[in-house]
Amino acid sequence: MTMATPAKPTAAPHVEWGRVRSSRRMADRLMKIIATSFTLIAIVVLFWILGMLIVKGLGGLSAATFTQVTPGPGSEGGGLANAIVGSIVLTFLGIAVATPVGVLAGTYLAEYGKASKLAELIRFINDILLSAPSILIGLFVYVVMVEPFRGYSGWAGGVALGIIAIPVIVRTTEDMLRLVPGSLREAGAALGAPPSVVITSVTWRAAKSGMVTGILLALARIAGETAPLIFTALNNNFWFSPTLVGGVSNLPVTIYQFASAPYENWQQLAWAGSLIITVSILVLSIIARRIVRGGK
Amino acid sequence: MTAATDIDRTLTAPVRKTPMGTFDLVFRNASLVAALFVLVLLAGIMVSMVVGGWPAFREFGLGFLTSSVWDTQNEQYGAWPAIVGTLSTALIALVVGVPLSLGIAVFLTQLAPPWFKQPVSTAIELLAAVPSIIYGMWGLFVFVPLFAAYVQIPLSNLVEGMPVVGTILYSRSPSGLGILTAGIILAFMIIPFIASITRDMLDQIPSVLRESAYGIGATTWEVVRHVLVPQAGVSIIGAVMLGLGRALGETMAVTFVVGNANRLSSSVMDPGSTIASRIANEFNEALGLQLNALIALGCILFFVTFVVLVIARLLVARVKRY
Numbered sequence: 302m303t304m305a306t307p308a309k310p311t312a313a314p315h316v317e318w319g320r321v322r323s324s325r326r327m328a329d330r331l332m333k334i335i336a337t338s339f340t341l342i343a344i345v346v347l348f349w350i351l352g353m354l355i356v357k358g359l360g361g362l363s364a365a366t367f368t369q370v371t372p373g374p375g376s377e378g379g380g381l382a383n384a385i386v387g388s389i390v391l392t393f394l395g396i397a398v399a400t401p402v403g404v405l406a407g408t409y410l411a412e413y414g415k416a417s418k419l420a421e422l423i424r425f426i427n428d429i430l431l432s433a434p435s436i437l438i439g440l441f442v443y444v445v446m447v448e449p450f451r452g453y454s455g456w457a458g459g460v461a462l463g464i465i466a467i468p469v470i471v472r473t474t475e476d477m478l479r480l481v482p483g484s485l486r487e488a489g490a491a492l493g494a495p496p497s498v499v500i501t502s503v504t505w506r507a508a509k510s511g512m513v514t515g516i517l518l519a520l521a522r523i524a525g526e527t528a529p530l531i532f533t534a535l536n537n538n539f540w541f542s543p544t545l546v547g548g549v550s551n552l553p554v555t556i557y558q559f560a561s562a563p564y565e566n567w568q569q570l571a572w573a574g575s576l577i578i579t580v581s582i583l584v585l586s587i588i589a590r591r592i593v594r595g596g597k
Numbered sequence: 598m599t600a601a602t603d604i605d606r607t608l609t610a611p612v613r614k615t616p617m618g619t620f621d622l623v624f625r626n627a628s629l630v631a632a633l634f635v636l637v638l639l640a641g642i643m644v645s646m647v648v649g650g651w652p653a654f655r656e657f658g659l660g661f662l663t664s665s666v667w668d669t670q671n672e673q674y675g676a677w678p679a680i681v682g683t684l685s686t687a688l689i690a691l692v693v694g695v696p697l698s699l700g701i702a703v704f705l706t707q708l709a710p711p712w713f714k715q716p717v718s719t720a721i722e723l724l725a726a727v728p729s730i731i732y733g734m735w736g737l738f739v740f741v742p743l744f745a746a747y748v749q750i751p752l753s754n755l756v757e758g759m760p761v762v763g764t765i766l767y768s769r770s771p772s773g774l775g776i777l778t779a780g781i782i783l784a785f786m787i788i789p790f791i792a793s794i795t796r797d798m799l800d801q802i803p804s805v806l807r808e809s810a811y812g813i814g815a816t817t818w819e820v821v822r823h824v825l826v827p828q829a830g831v832s833i834i835g836a837v838m839l840g841l842g843r844a845l846g847e848t849m850a851v852t853f854v855v856g857n858a859n860r861l862s863s864s865v866m867d868p869g870s871t872i873a874s875r876i877a878n879e880f881n882e883a884l885g886l887q888l889n890a891l892i893a894l895g896c897i898l899f900f901v902t903f904v905v906l907v908i909a910r911l912l913v914a915r916v917k918r919y
Contacts, residue, residue, distance in 0.1 A: 333817065344721075464638060
């Protein structure tokens with residue numbers, strides 16, 4: 302490829318050596334400055350967002366944030382207790398749905414399917430689901446779970462989050478299982494263990510930390526998802542029913558509804574909620590990254 | 598003969614008949630079913646969008662795509678303004694985001710000292726972990742006022758009365774909300790995806806290629822321009838398409854800053870709406886045909902992003918194998 306392009310440097314040596322060199326040096330320096338400042342812009346935006354959350358969110362945080370329920374329109378004070386608990390319930394419901402499916406599907410791709418046509422197709426579709434718009438998954442769950450049962454529910458919300466988490470877990474599980482050396486599997490098989498036993502007690506065990514990372518990453522991915530919950534779990538200002546039927550309050554939708562509301566306590570709670578959710582997600586992602594690096 | 602079959606049986610029987618053998622079969626099939634479920638999911642999303650949106654498609658036919666009317670009183674719905682809004686915000690996001698992402702990838706792989714590379718990489722990846730709704734909050738409360746005061750108002754004064762730019766860049770009500778604002782916020786949201794894939798691709802290029810270019814006296818810029826970019830070319834396009842896929846379907850951040858106007862404006866400074874923002878905005882109050890029209894919008898979004906993501910994955914995968 303490089304051979305096809307005319308050899309540029311040979312054209313320059315005698316005439317105007319100094320000028321050519323300085324113009325090349327200028328272009329080089331300009332590119333370095335641009336690349337560095339682009340990186341700076343991105344980092345500034347990250348810290349700007351974090352700074353904004355800390356400045357505006359810390360002011361809204363108090364003991365009441367964690368003990369009182371979300372206030373109704375026009376009422377004083379209030380907290381986010383029901384939204385926080387609701388978010389935790391929905392997120393873990395999503396993970397509970399996604400983990401068995403994701404881990405088994407990832408195991409199929411890495412251990413059974415390997416390079417077969419079917420496995421290649423599933424891998425490809427999984428990659429597409431990985432970046433599919435979450436709002437479509439919300440609509441899908443609305444059509445199959447909310448509309449037929451005539452009502453919003455935490456179950457629908459959990460399933461929607463689970464569907465978003467599945468491709469993340471499938472992908473990381475497969476990647477991590479593939480890192481396990483084949484000799485470990487052969488050693489297990491040589492002891493007479495059937496494939497399922499080799500997988501569950503040798504391969505999974507060897508890849509455990511990587512698989513846990515995948516689940517943590519999925520957790521971080523779905524904890525802040527808002528769009529799919531609008532169509533499924535909705536939101537409300539009370540403690541939700543323990544059966545999870547009817548609207549289940551949750552942080553992201555609460556933030557969405559409170560942020561541009563005309564009540565000052567609502568806005569403050571939206572900021573406090575944003576701080577709580579972002580800090581938890583960033584901590585989760587950093588822990589997940591640490592495990593990956595430690596594992597290697 | 599009988600002795601041989603006896604031996605045969607003793608060799609094979611225990612494996613097949615113990616509970617272990619059953620577990621083996623069950624486990625294998627369970628993992629196959631789980632893997633097939635991934636296919637079922639995508640098919641399910643596709644079918645549910647088509648079925649849910651069918652009444653709207655049947656009612657308005659192809660006119661649903663081209664009509665600009667969105668009238669809940671008379672039950673007339675058209676997707677055109679939302680389609681244009683989706684495409685134009687995504688395009689702006691690419692125009693702003695791609696150069697930034699490529700600059701970041703070049704900085705990380707070619708310029709950053711090793712001790713600096715890791716923390717900066719992590720910071721860029723954390724931009725992807727920040728939830729969409731937080732970008733919306735930042736956009737609405739921090740970016741929008743600044744954008745209105747320092748970009749929209751001066752720019753509107755400058756371009757007023759000029760041909761072409763006078764319509765595209767003129768804001769009738771400089772609130773800061775609009776298509777351009779949404780595009781810029783989207784740009785920051787897709788940067789981490791494009792930048793980290795491009796970084797990985799540049800890292801994969803054998804360093805012999807780079808070193809030989811340096812060896813004949815090329816500057817860093819020339820190495821990037823003439824060696825690295827041609828080598829990683831197709832996969833960079835794949836990464837950009839992946840970012841496009843994200844930008845097309847992004848919902849919450851856009852809903853906060855796009856202004857949610859149902860009309861189509863000729864200026865990128867004016868409020869508009871995207872498919873995703875309109876669904877998020879109207880869904881909970883929607884009834885009957887409006888609900889079907891919103892799901893039909895979702896159906897359009899599904900097929901557009903599906904095509905974009907398929908192309909993206911094919912381009913990225915081709916180079917990975919290489």
